[in-house]
Amino acid sequence: MTDIxxxxxxxxxxxxxxxxxxSKLDPKFIVNQPEKKDFFLNVLQEExxxxxxxxxxxxxxxxDGLNALKSHFSDLADRGIEGRLLTSTYLGFNDPYVFYSLxxxxxxxxxxxxxxGFHSKGYLFEHEDYQSFVIGSSNLTMNALKLNYEWNILLTTRDHGEIISDIRKHLEEEWVQAVPLTKQWIASYEQEYKPRPKVESVSLLTETDVMEKKSYIYxxxxxxxxxxxxxELRESGAKKGLIISATGTGKTYLAGLDVAQVKPKHMLFIVHREQILNKAKESFQRILGGPDSDYGVLSGTSKELQAKYLFATIQSISRDKNLQQFSREAFDYVLIDEVHKAGADSYLKVLDYFAPKFLLGMTATPERTDNFNIYELFDYNIAYEIRLQEALEEDLLCPFHYFGVTDYETITxxxxxxxxxxxxxARFLLKKINYYGCSRNDPKALVFCSRKEEAQKLCQLFNEQDAKSAYLTGDHSIEERERVVEQLENGEIQYIFTVDIFNEGIDIPKINQVIMLRNTQSSIIFIQQLGRGLRKDPSKDFVTIIDFIGNYQNNYMIPMALSGDITRNKNNLRKDTFDTTYITGPSSVNFEIIAKERIYQSIDAVKLDDVKSLREIFKNLKNRINRVPYLKDFLEHGVVDPSIIATKYCSYYDFLVKMNENEGTITPEENKQLMFMSRELLPGMRRHELILLKALLNKPVITTTDFQELLLDEGLNSDTPTILSALRTLSLEFYTGSSRKNYSGAELISYHDKKIFRSTAFERALKNSYYAFLINDLLGAALIKNAEYETEQPLTLYRKYRRRDVLRLLNWQEQMVDQNIGGxxxxxxxxxxxxxxxxGENFKGARMAYEDxxxxxxxxxxxxxSPRTINSPEVKILLEPADWEIYMFIKKSDDEGTDFYFMGTVNPIRETIHELMKPTQDGTKRSVVEAEFLxxxxxxxxxxxYLIGIQ
Structure with missing residues (x-):
């Protein structure tokens, strides 16, 4: 179809x-709908x-509005495409910073x-054979692009249409009369510019954005x-509590406010770095008041042991000569900052010594890789938990703009x-860093490197390029670190290159740029490093995160960390790379095209069910819930897709055996039943089989009428073909070939005379209470998973299915071998x-190159x-499809596995169906039929x- x-x-x-x-050129009425993750920004980026x-x-x-488009402009630049922007100084809204950024x-x-009075809001795009334009109420600000209630309309037109001709003519007239943006013009504007007063929100406060009234902090x-x-925890008799809170959300003030409500006679606050002590003490003084003599420090340089409120480093308080100066009941209330470090001997020594009335631990990252159980240390009492996404939603953190950019050449x-x-x-990095910029164009950046030598050398190279820099590693003393941080805050330097030491436990609120020049080692470290800039501060409006993405194996962790989705589901990771609307509020996530492709390659290549990773996930969850976790637990805590862990071996039972954590035993016959259910039912694609099995757990026989009524009660399709399909699934009659061979002996039901029976093997298995427990857990998890699928239709749009899943859900009586289905x-x-x-270039799945x-x-x-002609049976169906439903499934490549996305139903366009000859791999030609579908x-x-991979 032509564009006209x-x-x-x-x-x-x-x-x-x-x-x-x-058509794709339909007019669109565009309104920001944050609850649907639908924004004007998306339309603008696509155009x-x-x-x-x-x-x-x-x-x-x-x-910030410009930031949401910078990576898209960069991709256009790589393709040699340029654009224009006409703006104004109306009302003094546009500040000099944004003009320099432009x-x-x-x-x-x-x-x-x-x-x-220049107040226009219009966006004009020239395409191959048509023009599109957006006119409405949205300026190029992040609030207008994502948050505000705005009205915009997107229209398309041919080049010779009157409206577009009038718009272009008017734009050209305005463009000619306008003044080019230059550094000289900005310098002149800067002299006369008066910043607009900002309206600050006072409803949500952090440590650097605190409201005081009559000396009280709210x-x-x-x-x-x-x-x-x-x-409530203390009133229940608990003596310990754990706070899990994202960096920058006000943990220190929270601790002080809790001390204020407890009113202890003596309090001990333990930190792991001396430079944090004084800031913590100042925060507590603002909350608690009282004379300075109430507050003391125990560190390498101070020993104010008699203070009512004592702030100590772990290094000092754990020394025997210091510790033994206190009685075990010396402190009513003990707080530990960054408590995930409490597995160290020094912390355990202190915790074993003191017996406070209440112990509070605070951390942003309770998950550990050293096998120490933080949750157990605090009696599994999680008083409150708020992670990155929630903190952004609550406006507790500074907005950020993440840019996944392409690293220099082929860095690995x-x-x-x-x-x-x-x-x-160094020149390449600086060019990118300057392009993506920072709030108010005054960089105060942390640069995370992969090794000490890299940090030192790049620091030297940046200085040679007049980018004032310093570097810090674990080899530098506390005093050296404090001096360099002060230089950054004072503007004497712009960049601190570092390895590891600033991952956590450092408070530099003025950081407005975080630069990542290293492979992503883990989601935890990624968020720790990103979080260094998220603390609110009057000196910045947002934080810029610039992640230089090389050809790293761990690139798949980037969407995992940003989205907070740690289920290790590859389809979720792909979606979180091409659709980043999961980021809340005025923050944004953008990837350059090549960087995005590197992430896809990593997702395709990685093995997300490796034993080491699954073992760590298992142990972390066990530590959290204080018992062996089962499939429902993984779902409810969002830590892994249970299908991944249940199908690592034959069943989840086998996984538990490998972990030495099985709490009972089952027979090989029982395990085969679990294997069948794990592979075919656990994904939750259809509810019918799950409901039937739940019913059969309680009764050895039910009638088909009972089954039908159960389905009706759930609002599910209960026609005869669907019921028969569910029965043939559970009796294994549906399965053929290798599937039938693998599942043989795992039949769960038999049926005849309008009655459904437990199979003999299933009846026998249910006498084992541990097996019954495992199947209940599996069915519970599958029912939760089923919420992801439509219940009114057999297939759900954009979900992924294997070929045999599709045939089963469409009520085919029998599975077909994948090879026999083909296309x-x-x-x-x-x-x-x-x-x-x-x-792929050497596609071996067919005799000829299909250009679908x-x-x-x-x-x-x-x-x-091939060979097919216009008279072939399937072509006749396409020519006269009145009595047929045609379902389309697509996958991007074989690297994505054996499952396909469901595209919905399609209709063949009759006039496009025609026969043609195509060359084969052996040099001959064979007939095929080409058709377009709507x-x-x-x-x-x-x-x-994502599917077509726009370049």
Missing amino acids: ELVKKALYKGFIDKSIEG IDECRTFTFSVAFVTQ LEIPNLEVRISQKN PNKMQKLALENLK ESTELKYLANTER YTYKDGKFVIFMTLEK TIIDPQHILYYTK LEHPLDSKFYR
Whole structure:
């Protein structure tokens, strides 16, 4: 279909008849809907990615609004595409910082309108054969792009349309009259510019954004709830409590507020770094008041042991000569900061010595890799927990803009130092760093490196490029670290290069840029490093995170860490890379295209069910819940997709045996039943089998009528084909070939005379209480998983399915071997197509190169098997599909595995169906039939762009 035909269809649908088939160019009414993760920003990014050039005319621009588009502008620059932006000085809204930031974008020409009252908001995009434009209320600010209630309309038109001609003519007139943006112009503007007064929110407070009234500090929302929980915990008789709270959310103030409500006679606050002591003491003084003599420090340089409120380093308090100066009951209340370190001997020694009325531990990262159980130390009393995503939602942290950018050449984990730290790479890094910038253009950055030598050498190279820098490693003393941090805060230097030492336990609120020049070692370390800049401070409006992504094996951890999804499900990780709308509020996540492809490659290549990782996940959860975790526990705590851990071996029981954690034994026959259920039922794709098995756990026989009533009670389809399909699944009649052989003996039911019976083996197995417990757990987990799927339809849009899952859910009586299905199969009014987009240069799955493709979000081009002609049975169906439902499934490549995304139902476009000859691998030609299909549900734009891999 030509673009002019698409435009006509779009206009007809948008302005005459909404019921007709539209096109990718349909008009769109755009409103920010944060609850649906649907934003004007998404539309703007998509239009930028697909355009040949663009012109924006917007009155107001902010640095954060610009940040949301910078990686997209960078990708356009790589393709040689340029754009223009016309803005203004209206109301003094645009500050000099944003004008300097605009100058850093090489493929963006900027001019300043001289028109009084310039208040336009328009975005014009030129595509191959049509124009699109957005006109509405949104300026180029992050609030307008994501948060504010704004109205915008997206329209498309041909080049010769009157509206677009008028817009372009007017824009050109304004452009000619406008003044080019230059450094000289900004310098002049800067002299006259008067910053607008900012309206600060006082409803949510952090340690550096605190409201005082009559010398009283009011807790923020998180702190109020935590204080209530701590009070209830103590009233229940508990003597210990644990606070899990993201860095920057006000843990120290929370501790002080809790001390204020407890009113202990003596308090001990333990930290692991001396430089934290004085800041903690100052925070407590602001909350508790009283004379200075009430507050004392125990450290290498101070021993104020008689103080009412004592702040001590662990190094000092754990020394025998200091510890023994206190009685065991000397302190009513003991607090430990960064308590995940409490597994060290020094901490355990102190904790064993003192017997306070209440012990409080605080940490952002309770998960450990050293086998120490923090939860056990605090009697499993989690008083409050708030992680990164929740803290962002509650506005407790500074907004951040994460940029996943492409590293210099082909940096890997094993790259030699001479390639990591040389003049060329330093220049490349600085160019990228300057491009992505920071709040108010005054960098105060931490740069995390992979090794000490790299940090030292890059520091030297940055200084040679007039980027004032210092480096710190574990070899530097506390005094040296404090001196360098002070230099950064005072503006004497801009960058601190470091390895490891700033991952945690350091408070530099002024940090406005975090630069990552290392492989992501773990999600925990990633969040720790990102979190160094998230503390709010009046000196910054946001934090810039610049992650240089090389060809690292661990790149898959990046979307895992950013999204907080640690289920180790590859499909989730892919989605969290191409669709980053999970980030809340005015924060954003953007990847350059090449960096994104490197993440996809890592996801495809990684083995997410390696025993070491699963063992660590298992132990962490066991530590948290104080018992052996089962499949439902993994789901409820969101730590791993239970299907991954249950199918690592034959069943989850086998995994428990390997961990030496099984709490009973089962027979090989019973284990085979669990294997079948784990592989076929645990994903929760259909509820029917699960409901039937739950019923049979309580009764050895039920009637088909009872089963039908159970389904009706659940609002599920209870027709005869679906019921029969569920019965054939559980009796194994559905399965053929290797599946039938593998599952033989695992039949769970038999049925006849309108009655459903437990199989003899199932009946025997249920006498084993441990087996019964395991199957109950598995069915419970599967029912929870089922919430991810539609219940009114057999298949759920954009979910992934194996070929045999599709046939089962569509009520095929019998499984077909995958090889026999190939690209499609059809039967009883159902035509199922399986399509692989990227087959590779040496595709061995067919005799010829099939060029199946997604034309646009609504149209798919597909080729039949060969040899086929216009008279072949399947082609006749496509020509006359009235009595057939056609289902389309697609996967990007074989690297993604054997399952396919469900695209929905499709309709063949009759006029596109024709026979042609294509060359085969042996040099001959064979006949195939080409056809275009129209998707009933146009593809989600982000998903569409992921599948086709726009470059």
